[in-house]
Every structure is written in C-alpha cells, then in structure tokens.
Amino acid sequence: MEQNNLARSFAQAEPKKVVSTPDQVVTKKVRVSQRLNLSVFEKLLIVCGxxxxxxxMLVVVSSKIALSNSQHQLQHLDSQTVNVRNDNTNLKQQIGELQSSSRLDKIAKQSGMSLSNHNIRNVTK
Known part of the structure; x- marks a missing residue:
C-alpha cells in the first residue's frame, strides 16, 4: 500500500528542478501573465479605429447596393433599346412595302391615274 501512495505522490508532483550535472542545479521560473492597463491614447485609438x-464597412455595402441598382437600370435601358431597334426595323420594312412601285401603280390605276414618261424629270444637285 505504501508503494501505491508513493506512485501517486510521484504522479502528482511536478518537477521544478532540473539537474544536469551533480555540480549544477537549474531552476525553472514560471511567468505569471499580468494584465497591462491601457492608456487614454490607446483607448482613443481603439475607439477611433x-x-x-x-x-x-457601411460605405462598401452602400456602394455595392448602388452598383447593383445601376446594373439593373442598365439592363432595363438595354432591353428598351433593343425593343426600339426592333420597332424601327419593322417600320422601315413597312415603309419599303408601302413605297413599292407595284403598290403605287395599283393604287394609281384604281384612282384613274396613269404614268406618262414625258412628265418625268430627273433632278440632280
């Protein structure tokens, strides 16, 4: 039973001295961390930082929101531009169809008009 108590006492005890040679004895010093007080300047620096x-952070978030809004507006304007270009193309095609000579001849015959070549003049600048 004494041996059990001896083993327990060795397990619980922490060695504080390290002996390298019989002449030298080295002791380890344990450092206790101390809390340092902050100066007024350091506190002010932390608060300002x-x-x-x-x-x-607020500027970054607001700029991201503004950027996404601008992209949305750009996409909307692009889609409007595409729609207007399509409308222009359709209207140009209708103008071409309405100005065709066969259509104009047909309307002229229905109205009793005729085309005479001696009344046609070519004008150039």
Missing part, C-alpha cells in the same frame, strides 16, 4: 472600420 473601430468607428473608422464601421464607416468603411
């Missing part, structure tokens, strides 16, 4: 960081 935190405020600046918060402002920069």
């Amino acid at each position: 935190s405020a600046l960081l918060t402002v920069l």
